[in-house]
Amino acid sequence: MQIRALTPADRPGLWAIVEPVVRAGETWALDRDMSEEAGWAYWTAPDREAFLAEADGRLLGAYFLRANHGGGGAHIANTGYMVAQDAVGRGVGRALCLHSLETARARGFRAMQFNFVVTTNAPAMHLWQSLGFAIIGRVPGGFRHPVLGDVDTVMMFREL
Amino acid sequence: MQIRALTPADRPGLWAIVEPVVRAGETWALDRDMSEEAGWAYWTAPDREAFLAEADGRLLGAYFLRANHGGGGAHIANTGYMVAQDAVGRGVGRALCLHSLETARARGFRAMQFNFVVTTNAPAMHLWQSLGFAIIGRVPGGFRHPVLGDVDTVMMFREL
Numbered sequence A, B: 001m002q003i004r005a006l007t008p009a010d011r012p013g014l015w016a017i018v019e020p021v022v023r024a025g026e027t028w029a030l031d032r033d034m035s036e037e038a039g040w041a042y043w044t045a046p047d048r049e050a051f052l053a054e055a056d057g058r059l060l061g062a063y064f065l066r067a068n069h070g071g072g073g074a075h076i077a078n079t080g081y082m083v084a085q086d087a088v089g090r091g092v093g094r095a096l097c098l099h100s101l102e103t104a105r106a107r108g109f110r111a112m113q114f115n116f117v118v119t120t121n122a123p124a125m126h127l128w129q130s131l132g133f134a135i136i137g138r139v140p141g142g143f144r145h146p147v148l149g150d151v152d153t154v155m156m157f158r159e160l
Helices: A008-024 A036-043 A092-106 A122-130 B008-024 B036-043 B092-106 B122-130
Strands: A002-005 A048-055 A058-067 A076-083 A111-118 A134-145 A149-159 B002-005 B048-055 B058-067 B076-083 B111-118 B134-145 B149-159
Touching: A002 A092, A008 A036, A008 A048, A008 A058, A008 A076, A048 A092, A058 A092, A076 A092, A092 A111, A092 A122, A111 A122, A111 A134, A111 B134, A122 A149, A134 B111, A134 B149, A149 B134, B002 B092, B008 B036, B008 B048, B008 B058, B008 B076, B048 B092, B058 B092, B076 B092, B092 B111, B092 B122, B111 B122, B111 B134, B122 B149
Parallel strands: A076 A111, B076 B111
Antiparallel strands: A002 A048, A048 A058, A058 A076, A111 A149, A134 A149, A134 B134, B002 B048, B048 B058, B058 B076, B111 B149, B134 B149
């Protein structure tokens, strides 16, 4: 598995990863009817850089990295990870996160923060904690899960 | 004091409130060298509506209201408040917040969340708690204060 920067040529491949995640609406706080165009705009917004995991020419996952805030909050990174449906359970999320930690360090960030982890997303909750992230906050009923109803979200944080 | 929607004609008056807050860089996570144009773009971004407090034709403060996240996170509001330097201590922040709580309820939000309250901003910390907001998270060293160095930030939350 290799991880490399997203390019304009990856647009259809990225959407093949993003669309099922967005349509399911169970883990990300994005509009479930998001268009392909809006999805591309989200992943290529000027405040972030995006990377892809790839093996044998197949895209396995993606993440973005940005400053979580501007000004006096710009020393803390924020990231988001998506794994291709047919690549779940193969360590792609872990590989993306490790790559993002390294990239964030190289960019001079001092810490990384997740603003919105849905607590019913057990694999993510487990993975981030195994990678050194601590829960630093909890929003009661922060997410309207399409199947489970209102569930809590947490913020996670680790130094770099 | 009246509170009303921001209009294009308010652009210079809004900037007179925003510029000192941004330049000081002690309470908001915005670039300290933000231009007037970027400031206006921030306050009038398509994801938010903005309001002004006014008395005798003078602008006293401003706030914006938006959904804190999209999709399954869109039921929680997020707001930001700024008070004109020469109007501090006159209850403008409280009036703006009470107005925003009412507006958020009217828009159908179920709760309100602040993502980034600088803990050294004692008047804000006190005010939000007096208005029913609870601290639901803390980011260690989340803010690089230009005078005090790295200080914690907190997230705050209340139901509507």
